[in-house]
Amino acid sequence: MEFKITASSGQARLGVLGTARGTVNTPAFMPVGTQATVKAMSPEELREIGAEIILSNTYHLFLRPGHETIQRLGGIHKFMNWPGPVLTDSGGFQVFSLSDLRKITEDGVEFKSHLDGSMHYLDPALAIEIQHALGADILMAFDECTPYPSPREYAEKSLALTTKWAQKCKEAHERISPEGGARPALFGPALFAIVQGGMYRDLRERSTEEITAIGFDGYAVGGLSVGEPKELMYEIINYMGPMLPAEKPRYLMGIGDLADMLEAVEAGFDMFDCVMPTRNARNGTLFTSRGRVSIKRTEYKDDPSPLDPECGCYTCRNYSRGYLRHLYLAREILSMRLNTIHNLHFYMEFFRQMREAIKKDSFKEFRQKCTDMTTTTQ
Amino acid sequence: MEFKITASSGQARLGVLGTARGTVNTPAFMPVGTQATVKAMSPEELREIGAEIILSNTYHLFLRPGHETIQRLGGIHKFMNWPGPVLTDSGGFQVFSLSDLRKITEDGVEFKSHLDGSMHYLDPALAIEIQHALGADILMAFDECTPYPSPREYAEKSLALTTKWAQKCKEAHERISPEGGARPALFGPALFAIVQGGMYRDLRERSTEEITAIGFDGYAVGGLSVGEPKELMYEIINYMGPMLPAEKPRYLMGIGDLADMLEAVEAGFDMFDCVMPTRNARNGTLFTSRGRVSIKRTEYKDDPSPLDPECGCYTCRNYSRGYLRHLYLAREILSMRLNTIHNLHFYMEFFRQMREAIKKDSFKEFRQKCTDMTTTTQ
Numbered sequence: 023m024e025f026k027i028t029a030s031s032g033q034a035r036l037g038v039l040g041t042a043r044g045t046v047n048t049p050a051f052m053p054v055g056t057q058a059t060v061k062a063m064s065p066e067e068l069r070e071i072g073a074e075i076i077l078s079n080t081y082h083l084f085l086r087p088g089h090e091t092i093q094r095l096g097g098i099h100k101f102m103n104w105p106g107p108v109l110t111d112s113g114g115f116q117v118f119s120l121s122d123l124r125k126i127t128e129d130g131v132e133f134k135s136h137l138d139g140s141m142h143y144l145d146p147a148l149a150i151e152i153q154h155a156l157g158a159d160i161l162m163a164f165d166e167c168t169p170y171p172s173p174r175e176y177a178e179k180s181l182a183l184t185t186k187w188a189q190k191c192k193e194a195h196e197r198i199s200p201e202g203g204a205r206p207a208l209f210g211p212a213l214f215a216i217v218q219g220g221m222y223r224d225l226r227e228r229s230t231e232e233i234t235a236i237g238f239d240g241y242a243v244g245g246l247s248v249g250e251p252k253e254l255m256y257e258i259i260n261y262m263g264p265m266l267p268a269e270k271p272r273y274l275m276g277i278g279d280l281a282d283m284l285e286a287v288e289a290g291f292d293m294f295d296c297v298m299p300t301r302n303a304r305n306g307t308l309f310t311s312r313g314r315v316s317i318k319r320t321e322y323k324d325d326p327s328p329l330d331p332e333c334g335c336y337t338c339r340n341y342s343r344g345y346l347r348h349l350y351l352a353r354e355i356l357s358m359r360l361n362t363i364h365n366l367h368f369y370m371e372f373f374r375q376m377r378e379a380i381k382k383d384s385f386k387e388f389r390q391k392c393t394d395m396t397t398t399t400q
Numbered sequence: 401m402e403f404k405i406t407a408s409s410g411q412a413r414l415g416v417l418g419t420a421r422g423t424v425n426t427p428a429f430m431p432v433g434t435q436a437t438v439k440a441m442s443p444e445e446l447r448e449i450g451a452e453i454i455l456s457n458t459y460h461l462f463l464r465p466g467h468e469t470i471q472r473l474g475g476i477h478k479f480m481n482w483p484g485p486v487l488t489d490s491g492g493f494q495v496f497s498l499s500d501l502r503k504i505t506e507d508g509v510e511f512k513s514h515l516d517g518s519m520h521y522l523d524p525a526l527a528i529e530i531q532h533a534l535g536a537d538i539l540m541a542f543d544e545c546t547p548y549p550s551p552r553e554y555a556e557k558s559l560a561l562t563t564k565w566a567q568k569c570k571e572a573h574e575r576i577s578p579e580g581g582a583r584p585a586l587f588g589p590a591l592f593a594i595v596q597g598g599m600y601r602d603l604r605e606r607s608t609e610e611i612t613a614i615g616f617d618g619y620a621v622g623g624l625s626v627g628e629p630k631e632l633m634y635e636i637i638n639y640m641g642p643m644l645p646a647e648k649p650r651y652l653m654g655i656g657d658l659a660d661m662l663e664a665v666e667a668g669f670d671m672f673d674c675v676m677p678t679r680n681a682r683n684g685t686l687f688t689s690r691g692r693v694s695i696k697r698t699e700y701k702d703d704p705s706p707l708d709p710e711c712g713c714y715t716c717r718n719y720s721r722g723y724l725r726h727l728y729l730a731r732e733i734l735s736m737r738l739n740t741i742h743n744l745h746f747y748m749e750f751f752r753q754m755r756e757a758i759k760k761d762s763f764k765e766f767r768q769k770c771t772d773m774t775t776t777t778q
Contacts, residue, residue, distance in 0.1 A: 094704075101723050323465065344469060345481075349435075352435040352437075355733060356442065359733070
């Protein structure tokens with residue numbers, strides 16, 4: 023993997039991430055394809071809205087259909103007919119948020135599947151093996167996502183475990199990688215590690231020091247947007263951005279609110295993922311240049327205009343608000359399709375505009391202009 | 401509307417139906433778009449699989465969003481972004497099958513909405529007004545669908561009511577039609593009427609005589625596949641085909657089993673509609689050249705081959721059985737999309753082959769060859 027910064031505006035960076043399966047322009051938003059499909063979308067539609075990379079979930083694919091099945095079927099790209107780059111998370115977050123009855127030891131986690139209650143075990147080496155079996159382009163190290171609130175003592179122990187596991191992940195990755203780890207290929211699969219440390223600045227610093235000392239292809243910040251106040255999250259985003267190595271991609275995990283991403287790009291983050299555009303779409307909440315719109319509102323019943331007159335997506339080119347409202351109220355599958363296309367197109371366009379603003383060194387001005395869009399709800 | 405028979409094979413007919421919005425080759429299958437969307441499909445996908453006409457439901461659109469809303473939004477074609485021909489049923493069947501508490505009088509039916517329990521009223525004139533407001537290309541007369549079993553006396557009264565209502569529908573249609581009814585435009589909206597009569601041959605004959613005496617652009621057979629034994633249905637299909645006027649389209653309503661449609665095409669029917677391909681798709685039952693397949697079966701878990709190696713649809717060109725099984729078990733929206741594309745493509749291809757066989761005057765041979773496909777279930 024190759025990463026180059028090509029421009030900046032304040033701390034905001036414009037970059038290009040080169041992978042074996044194509045180039046990703048950063049700041050980049052990764053649509054979430056939890057179960058090897060971005061809900062309601064075809065791969066062609068993802069291409070059309072401008073997605074360059076998607077995220078998929080190790081935990082979900084490990085449980086169903088199983089990574090070995092996906093490997094036998096030619097890897098995740100062939101499996102889901104998406105030829106572009108795929109980043110897989112490590113499963114850490116889901117083990118801690120979705121499964122019951124988890125038992126953490128120094129070595130790994132035993133947990134109960136949220137699907138059928140069956141018992142499973144994940145550890146750093148296995149998480150990496152699974153991601154290699156899936157054929158991901160960017161792998162994430164297995165971490166413990168520190169809950170909020172956590173006492174300092176717990177956060178400290180937790181970050182130590184994450185460091186230990188990151189080391190094991192790197193060893194497993196080098197063992198499995200085609201190049202044997204001696205000198206990873208320029209475009210071989212990349213491994214990113216995750217900084218934890220809860221809400222404690224000095225622990226975040228310690229985690230960063232330990233993780234960067236091991237050395238990875240990119241660095242992520244985990245354990246945010248877990249219930250903490252927004253001010254605290256912004257404070258951490260702002261000191262974490264510059265704290266991470268400048269020459270590597272910086273990935274802020276799971277945060278996809280427009281205003282939050284503006285804050286994070288301004289702090290120097292490059293990569294984002296979130297279910298917000300896709301989940302909101304299915305729930306009838308749509309992002310527009312004039313703010314959020316709830317499509318079920320009565321005022322749209324006879325409205326012949328497109329959802330967002332300034333939008334050029336398939337949905338806005340071909341369908342009225344009246345039809346979108348009808349489909350939503352009738353719980354039609356096409357409702358979820360058209361809404362998802364629009365929301366993801368909106369996100370992709372938002373990122374394109376962010377990149378344009380960084381290129382023109384006018385990121386602050388761009389952010390100012392977004393105020394209406396990010397705060398209005400109709 | 402224009403209808404020409406261009407070839408035949410036994411009683412099976414090859415025809416061309418000309419409408420203002422395009423040509424329909426018959427025998428034709430009409431995908432069902434109940435709520436102004438063929439479930440899980442985009443209009444472009446309908447085009448790609450070769451659909452030339454779709455059916456939509458007056459009852460459903462009357463209740464939600466309301467025909468006046470659709471009219472204000474430019475009519476059903478603009479509303480749903482489908483520029484091709486649309487046939488709307490009259491609502492008769494749904495009033496009798498979906499709603500509670502219906503009260504039938506000589507004039508019309510009062511019924512309770514299946515959506516919210518609100519009371520509504522439909523009569524022949526209103527059913528036609530609604531279909532004109534929707535902007536349908538082919539309208540259906542409002543009938544009473546005789547239940548099974550019905551004593552002869554009930555069926556007799558019911559067919560008399562259907563005749564009376566058909567007359568009223570024609571009057572309403574001529575009043576509303578742009579040409580004022582004096583001389584309907586060649587490509588103006590067409591009105592079909594429905595033959596009832598229960599399971600009684602002489603009543604079916606009487607209904608046919610009465611309905612054809614009024615005179616319509618096409619004739620449909622209703623009140624079949626309502627619980628009667630298959631032998632009885634086949635018997636009725638076989639005498640009803642030749643009984644209907646030869647120079648007009650013959651439409652067998654709501655019957656979409658492959659073997660049943662072969663029987664009906666051989667008896668001289670031209671048009672069909674059924675939710676079977678779309679509903680089965682969503683339930684994971686797929687039609688293939690080797691018979692029906694239940695995609696959830698364990699044997700497909702690691703199967704890299706396409707669902708049907710002989711199929712050229714988008715799904716079979718791009719996805720494995722293993723992936724389709726995974727999507728189905730994960731209840732993903734893409735499962736319903738890919739399965740629906742396949743099943744509808746299969747139906748369209750089946751009809752294309754039927755038309756080819758009629759053209760070559762080899763319909764019986766074609767039907768013979770279909771035995772495996774129509775009887776095998778995997």
